[in-house]
Amino acid sequence: MFKLGLIVNPIAGMGGSVGLKGTDGTETLQMALQRGAVPSSPKRAAFVLEKLSSISDKFQLITCPGIMGEDIAKKCDIACEVLKMDVTDNTKPDHTRQAAGMLLQENVNLLLFVGGDGTARDLAAVVGEKHLCLGVPAGVKIHSSVFALSPSYAAEITGGLIRGRKARSRLAEVMDIDEDAFRAGEVKASLFGYLLVPGVERGLQVLKAGSPASESVRQQAIASYFVEEMNNDYLYLVGPGTTTRELLRKIGCEGTLLGVDALKGDQLIGEDLNENECLALIESFSGSGIRIVVTPIGGQGFIFGRGNQQLSPRVISKVGRDGIMILSTPGKLQALQGRPFRLDTGDPILDIKLTGFYRVYTGYRESTYYRVEN
Amino acid sequence: MKEPFIHPYIPNSDPEIQKEMLKDIGVTDIDDFFACIPDAQRYQGLLDLPKPYLSEVELKKHVYSIINKNTSAEELVSFLGGGCWQHHVPAICDEINSRSEFLTAYAGEPYEDHGRFQALFEYTSMMAELLDVDVVNVPTYDGSQAAATALRMACRITNRSRVIVVNTTAPDRLSVIKGYLYPDFEVIEIGHDPIIGLLDLAELENIVDETIGAVYFENPSYLGFIETQGQMISKAAHSCGALTVVYTDPSSLGILAPPSSYGADLTCGDIQPLGIHMFMGGGRGGFIGSPGDEKFIQEYPSRLFGIAPTTHGEWGFGDVAWERTSFANREDAKEFVGTAAALWGITAGVYLALMGPKGMRELGENCIKRANYAIKKMASIDNLKVPAIGKYFYKEFVVNFDETGKKVSDINDRLLERGILGGHDLSSSYPQLGQSALYCFTEIHSLDTIDRFVAELVSILKE
């Protein structure tokens, strides 16, 4: 019997309708409620459950008490098992994390969650990359690629999995936004982590990047090309991302998914380095060249500034424009729909200097030249 | 504004219709659509082409006036083989592949084009039985392409970059293979026994090692003899982790054991003998057969059709593992997919269905017995060395004319004067065989035909 876990973040998405951007923090939530905001995520959760009600005999629903799931299941007339936790009307991120942990224990086949980037972040913190999850979008901040394009897509994917469709999964980025900056009108998302999500059905583009099978195989192909062209006398500072991780794996190392690792030949000579450690390495390096290897992060295609701030303006300046190597699967390029890669190093003058075309490695012996703009 | 040119093939060539449509678009002249093409790139005037025959009766007369300069193998008596063979083409094969439903279809879905998917699934399924394998592809361009692709597949599967190929391989096929494998893969040729033609097993065992991805041979050989060392060749290949790739003649597999029975991992060849006219070498289709393991299936660059259920319990079909073909997914480019030979695949399916198990057995018997009868008859002619190479034969064999003092080309000229196309002249492609010719006998060569030919040949040699 398919075990479906469900977590509903009831306050996600309330801000948007009343002109607030997100509902993180109790103050903002209060403001939203004062402005007359109505929770939208329970409606979206209900939509999905209703679409699944025709196959309710094929799955067992395990969810949170009260407004975090149980109430919605009851309204949709779907039997459910309720997790033993306390949920008050004033739900907090802690509740999401607690529920996630408990559903992990229950070994659910899919952890469906309804919310926004904040909810995704809470899940990533607990679940990590090991368990299949899927987000139903119900927040204003949807920058993570762990969400289906819409509640009906979420229902389609979930229904398929319940009916026995084999899930090919991939790691999808969980982003989070600098809240205050966002309210001030600036979008500054940052890579927080990754979740394992189910993939794309043929002919049905439900998640924004390409099909996961070809995505991960593509990443390996890029890694193969990189290794073929590598100079063993160079120092490579390898930024975060799943594409860059494949690169390290190809060489036989296991770097850090979210950190900057240093590579020379087939050895990792530094892991999860901060800015100063990067600079120190560069200073003391005696080989014939230094390279920075990055991959675009987040749906907006940022190659600097959205989760690899360790590669600071000082580090980049020391390496130089010509030392920047970009890896990107074609799926990520296509998702940009012709828009350029972006950068936000933190130094606006450096950003301007770095704009222009870069060679981007896209597959085995395949590359393109793509624009980077500030 | 151009002079109107109205033509039966161009419904909207009438100026009135064009005016109507242009009005709908809001444009005054068709030339406006080409305004985006700069003058430097515009071709001025009309193309340099002959005056057309606009009426069908004139066109027919003109084209037949040229076609009638041909004399086909069917009008003569032909013993030509060499990879393209004259077998009987059943009337029903022509009937089905001239049906416009199949002839003019292309890339529709497995709904409105269900017929083609089912016909091709049935073709691959029947070939699978003939080859005794689990997977067969939708046809590629021809046997040589199939061989070249099979060798690249083997290298991808074993992750190696060298292949061993026996040097009796058909010269043109070897050229295709070498071209296709260059530059990423190395082709090493090994020798054969000059008397019985078989692959030099000792040389093979000597040079095969862990750098070899595939060992390739042909059975029956291009030179007509049956390679009887299949088991041992496979053993040598497998002992080093290499795959065995065998090129075969599907018309022989009703009587000869299929390559999978003596260790072949990949079986390839051309379906031309299965109901396809020769078309001067323009009617060909390549097949690759393999076991059903995923590691083989993932390496096919061709389309593979699978069977699937529909919402209403019917037989449905579709492409298996489609993404395998759309991207160069793995390190090594998974070659390419293009428009190849689907109609011939359907035709071969019709042929196999008509023949059935007994028909294929009888076809094989006809070929073997007629060829071997011809060998015996020709062996009794003075100054001929028959067979010139090899011990056991399917439908072809080499005849050596050195001791007659005559050249094959002269003998063939004399035969042609008598309405006979003699065997293919091997003297330039296999100089070590001297003045030799490759003779082919199939089910179309009756006792009478063979006897009369022998008599003519005897008389020519006396001149």
Added chain:
Amino acid sequence: MESAAYKDNKNFHQARWEEPVIFELSTPGERGIFLPTIEPEIEELAGDVFDQMPEGVIRADLPALPEMAQMRVLKHYLHLSQENLGADFNVDIGQGTCTMKYSPKINEHFVRSPKVADLHPLQDEKTMQGTLEILYQTEQFLKSISGLDRFTLQPGGGSQAILAIVSIIRAWVDAKGLADTKDEIITTIFSHPSNCAVAKVKGFKVITIYADPVTGRPDFQAFKEAVSERTAALLITNPEDIGIYNEHIQDFTDLVHAHGGLCSYDQANANGILGITRAKEANFDICFFNIHKSFSSPHGCGGPGSGVVGVKEHLIDYLPVPLISYDQRNERYYLDYDVPNSVGKIKDFYGIVPAIIRAYAWIMSLGARGLLEVARVSVLNNNYVMQKLLQMRGITAPYADGEKRIEQVRFSFEKLKEETGCGFSDVQRRICDFACHIWSSHEPFIIPEPFTIEPTESYSKKELDQYLSAIEQIIEEAYTDPDLVKKAPHNSVIHHVAEHEYLDDPELWAITWRMYQKKYDGYFIRIGVK
């Protein structure tokens, strides 16, 4: 007065025979055709040939092919043919890039004539002068159409033509001693995937240029960055599959030439520019045509097609052998193997002879003025259809807003998907119910929910309107009754193949009947799995 049925095929139903898989029709003992009996004299002299053969040479069993009487085989395949929608049967403008034009039946006459079909390739050339003359003359036509100097007719299709081309580029690079320097080939994202794939097969690294998001032309700025002394060649199509002509093409070819590289013109999209522009004027060194597209040879369910490759004089020595040449002195055509640096053979024998003969006849029935009209009308038809489609809800034509196109357009149903939940694949299944095809795009799908329409010159205005009304009908349904579209097809040969895992999951897929039998018992009931 026209019937309602004519206007929109609303009552169309494709033949549905629920035809069993052929093995299910097998009846032991039935025979489809007889072979000649072996005469006693042959038996006597050669009958013992099996006894002498070593063990393992003769097949121990009979192959498990179906056993069916002749008329049953015919009936089965005729049923299947009725379940197939050939171009002759429908307004086949929905298979964009494929150029589904009329294949004149008189040309089938020529090709089926025994004097064409029953020639053996190794016959004495004296006996093949007819076909050789046609091949030679067709080459002369192609030289006029392209402006280039010599053609090979050998490749079996467009992708194999690309193989021939990249093999020539490889040989040329090697001959110049530049194999270490010139290891890159540049192509565009809208080019056929075979361009990239074949380049890699021949050991090149590929740089792909994306399209400018506004104009749709390949991004020249990006291209400038990509070209260097490492560039061996540019492989490009013009107009590209989205139907937009790149007027700056000469800037592209000039730049590659300035860096010592070659330029090759993929002319799969020649239909809209015959007699209008040529490879020569755009400064290409190499080009190829698909005979089964622009030159009317039928598509045969996926082949045989034919790809012919033309080159400028300086590359003639690399062409595959044999070429077809004419000996003035002896007034005969012959197979010419005298090609000093030939890449050898790309395929068995000489090429897809029946396709070339059809091309010959087609060109001879139209002439120069006819080919020009083919181009003009296919472009007129295309812009007419584009005009009408863009007036419908849910459809956009990304790139080059407001510009006219050449012979095809790639549209998007993304808006329809967003507004109704019905996307391309749903429309594709529903349009079968109207006796039509519609095709999306080559991978990758740069344009979301893509569909590509190429009317060609072969369909009348009324027929174009018929196709348009089918699309309009389906769009209406998407907005008012989306389930009807999503659950399609309803009037086709079979219903929806909804469970794709039977084609994607290695444990479930069955590529042959025997594989199916090994895994399933009855209708998709797994053997040995609960």
